[in-house]
Amino acid sequence: MSNQRTPLRSRSSLGNYAPSSSTPMNSSTTSTKPRINITDLRRPPSRQFRTDSSRPGSRPGSRPGSSLGTSNISRPATPSFSRNQExxxxxxxxxxxxxxxxxxxxxxxPWQIDPFTNSISNTSDYASxxxxxxxxxxxxxxxxxxxQKTCSDMIRNxxxxxxxxxxxxxxxxxxxxxxxxxxESGDPGIVELAIDDIYRKIENDNIAKEYNLSVNYLEIYNEKIIDLLSPNNASTMDLKIRDDPVQGTKIVGITTPSISSKEQLLQLIKKGDINRKTSATDFNxxxxxxxxxxxxxxxxxxxxSKTxxxxxxxxxxxxxxxxxTSSAERRKEGAFINKSLLALSTVINKLSSASTSNSPGASDHIPYRDSKLTRLLQPALSGSxxxxxxxxxxLGSAGNSSNQQCISETYNTLRFAARAKDIVINVEKNATTSYGSADSMKVIEELRRTIEAQKNEISMLKVSSFSGRSSSQGSSLVSENIRIAELEADNRVLKEKIEHFTRLIDLHKTETVILKNDALNDILGSGSGSSQAMMANLEDFYKRVNYEMEEYKSYIQHLETQLRNSHQSNVINGTNKPQNDDINFMDSDMEAVLKDQEDEILQLKELLKDKDHIIKTLTKTSKIRRLGESNAANSSKHEHKSSSFRTGSPESPIKDKENDPFLREFNISPKKPKETLDITETSGITFVI
Ligand SMILES: Nc1ncnc2c1ncn2[C@@H]1O[C@H](COP(=O)(O)OP(=O)(O)OP(=O)(O)O)[C@@H](O)[C@H]1O
Structure with missing residues (x-):
């Protein structure tokens, strides 16, 4: 189980950002044939595009595999995005x-483009x-x-x-x-144009709003995640990915500076670009x-609203x-690149099948874990x-055999694009949280540090007061003792504060756990049904969570056995390791897989801890509920109508829930539409089942 959202199958209410009509296309695009202004074809030296005639690509014999591979099939473009749709x-x-x-x-x-119908077709096999x-x-x-046409609406959202x-x-x-x-100079790219829009918004927004922007920049090089903004040039460090219930995935330890100006941001990106691996290849x-x-x-x-x-x-x-390509080093990089792009294609294919197939279970397993790239794109592709x-x-040129590879690569890209176009996602906007909940954690941390410092001071004072002082030092001893007593009193107060904050955060975490969990939220928030029915549903849910925990445990066992076996076979094979470069490369690949498995085990164990938390919470609240119900039963027997543990009144189930001690404990009101739920989160301690 993961926090990915399964793409919806239905296309009924399609809505994505509409292509902006504000930017008219160049008038020369009226022809169905692509027209090129020949005088513009002054190709700067850096724009060399060389094809390798010694390795001709195979011309695909068949049309693109997706449903689009036949001529005159017109794919609906992404429909207009209705701004209120959520x-x-x-x-x-x-x-x-x-x-x-x-x-x-x-x-x-061989390709004909019609920018007005947004179509591209192959003139020889009529694939369109x-x-x-x-x-x-x-x-x-x-x-x-x-x-303007591809990103600006998304950036607005x-x-x-x-x-x-x-x-x-x-x-x-x-x-x-x-x-x-x-x-390039004179033609800023999507990154810079998006940053322009962000700063235009930040600087011109006169509503009572404040913005904080932070950035991280990474590259995946040879399946390693490298922090491009790292101050200590840790170019070989491979950062780890962790599942995060709020952000989907999180890179542990990545440099994430807060940004104070557009210039600072552009400067940082420039620094990252310099750190990024680029080399000359046969093609670029x-x-x-x-x-x-x-x-x-x-x-x-x-x-x-302080949110x-x-x-x-x-x-x-x-x-x-x-x-x-001709260089061995480039070949090794190319192998990693192709492997991760293949993983991305597989994920796209599976998501596309899940979106278009009517058969249940088509979306069963999406192999996001097959590469770092798909791991990192997982939240985006699964609907966040x-x-x-x-x-x-x-585009290549017809009749030129050296361009066969381009044609086949273009086919591959178009197939990938067609598959991606089939995916239907269901995206929710991020919840609004009460401002500053993360600050409580900081306060606790500071209090802890103060206590630690004071403890040290106390023990130092104690040591010095016992290290044989003369009677002439008696007065200073007295004042030291007073100081110790003061510090100890301070310490007690601080400890109480910490306990108070911890209790608050624990309750907050529980609320968030519940609110973030759709199934649990549905049970608790449903405005109908008796409290007995709700308890039955909760018990059901509790059983399910227990069952899932068992599943996790056995999966972890399975992974651990796999890992042990692989380690053993590595040890056995280690004695006569072949020297061949490619095989060594496969070994390192194998090690990477093992490392990933170890990581996965750790993550699953973390997830188990979260499940433990929810089970403890449910157990605790079931007890409260039972206590509440038995009190309510006693109260009604004795006709004490003002009992604070009153159970359901048939005429007003919603009111009943408002008075419900169980719901009150978690500050959950009867079910409201999602956007009006006041979901408050503590930083990084929410949990999604
Ligand atoms: N639309 C375009 N207009 C003008 N020049 C272009 C255009 N697209 C690419 N070029 C030029 O083609 C060359 C290769 O482009 P670029 O480096 O962006 O390719 P790439 O897809 O990022 O390649 P790689 O995957 O190898 O990094 C560059 O010199 C670039 O300036």
Missing amino acids: PYTGSISVSIRPNPYSMNPGQQG FNFDNVFPPHTDLTNREVY FLNNGYNGTVFAYGMTGSGKTYSMKG ARSSRSHSILQLRLASIDLG EQFSTLSLCDLAGSERA SLVSILCTIH
């Missing part, structure tokens, strides 16, 4: 952008695809136009409505992912050898898929974020 059900926004330098000027390539946007291969198409947003660029090496995300003079993910976390604080809402924007520039995918492609 939760937000719809497909992922998918756009295609060709690298304008990937076809020979004046030569008709429709997406939210298919951009023409024009050199004068700016990143701003691409941003990220800024104004508490939605998370994820943009990722996907495509073959050299097809223009980094160009689109990062831009400056090829990204890693996937990069930039995360901007915005806290919007409403000073009037805050967090939303996260993730901007990902993936490394490009590629065939084997609006998603926009920009697929970049090479």
Whole structure:
């Protein structure tokens, strides 16, 4: 069980950010054939795109495997996003952008683009695809136009409505992912344009709001997560991913500075870009050898209602898929890149099947854990974020055998895009929480530190007072004793404060655990049914949690056995390890898998602890409930109508719940629509089953 939300199958109320109509497309796109202004094709030296004629790619014999692989099939573009719709059900926004330098000027390539119907078709086998946007291969198409159509609505929802947003660029090496995300001088990319919008909002918002922005920037290089903003150049450190009930996944120990100005943010990103691994390959003079993910976390604080809402924007520039290249080092990187992109495709395929299939269980297992990339994209792909995918492609030229590889890669990218377009996600905006709950933890921490310091002082004073002093020092001894007594009194007060805060936080945690748990919340919040029925449901739920815990335990046992076996076979095989590079590479791969398994075991154990917490809570509250009911029974026998443990009155079940000691203990009111629930969270201690 994980905190992923299963994509919905229904497409009935599709709604995603609408392509903005405010930016008209270039008028030269009226033709169904892509037209290129030949005078614009001055290709700067850095834009070299070389194809490798010695390794021709195989031309796919069949049309794209998805339902789109036939001509004239028109795929509905993502429908308009209705701003009031929440939760937000719809497909992922998918756009295609060709690298304008990937076809020979004046030569008709194998692909025909119609930007008005947003379709791209192959002129020889008539395969046709429709997406939210298919951009023409024009050199004068700016990143701003691409941003307006693919991301700006998402950014608006990220800024104004508490939605998370994820943009990722996907495509073959050299097809223009980094160009689109990062831009070049005079043509800022999606990252900078999004930051412009964020700061425009922060600086111009005159409502009583305050914003805190923090950032982290990482790359996944050879399946290692590397902190690109690390101050101590820990370039080889492999950061760990943890499941997080609030954010989905969390990178342990990643540098996350708070940002005070746009300039500071751009400076940091620039620093991260310098740290990112790029190298010249056979295909791209400056090829990204890693996937990069930039995360901007915005806290919007409403000073009037003293609430805050967090939303996260993730901007990902993936490394490009590629065939084997001539350098061994690049080949090794390429193997990791292709492996993780394959994992991403598999996840997309499964999600797409789950969204389109009517057979129950089609969404059973989505292998997010197969790569770090899919682990990190898991929250976004499983419904915690609006998603926009920009697929970049090479168009190639017809009759040119050296371009066969591009054609096959373009097919792959379009198939990936078509699958992604099939996915239907159900996205909820982030809950509004009471401002400052995280501060209580800080206060406790400070109090603890003060106590520790005072304890040290006390023991030092005690030591010095017992270390043989003369009678002339008697007065100072007395004052030291007074000081000790004062400190001990202070200490007691501080301890009481800590206990008080801990109790508050514990209660808060329990409330959050319950409110975050849909099943439990449904049971507790349903406005109908008797309290006996609710107890029965709770007991049912309790049994289920117990059952799931048993499942977890046996799964952990299974993983541990697997791990032991693998360790043993490693030891046995260790004596005659082959020297071959590739096999050593497989060994390190194996070690990575083992490491992942160990991590998974630790995470599952953590999850068990959380389950223990919920079981303890339920046990405790069942006792309170029973006590309440027996008191209420006694009271009604003695006709003490004012009893505080009164049970259900048939005419007003809702009122009954308001008076319910069980519900009062957790501050849960009868079921309200989700957005009006006052969910307060303590930092990092919420739990979702
Ligand atoms: N739309 C575009 N307009 C102008 N130049 C482009 C465009 N797309 C790509 N280029 C140029 O093509 C070259 C390769 O692009 P880029 O580095 O963005 O590819 P990539 O997909 O990020 O490759 P890799 O996966 O190897 O990192 C660059 O020199 C870039 O300037």
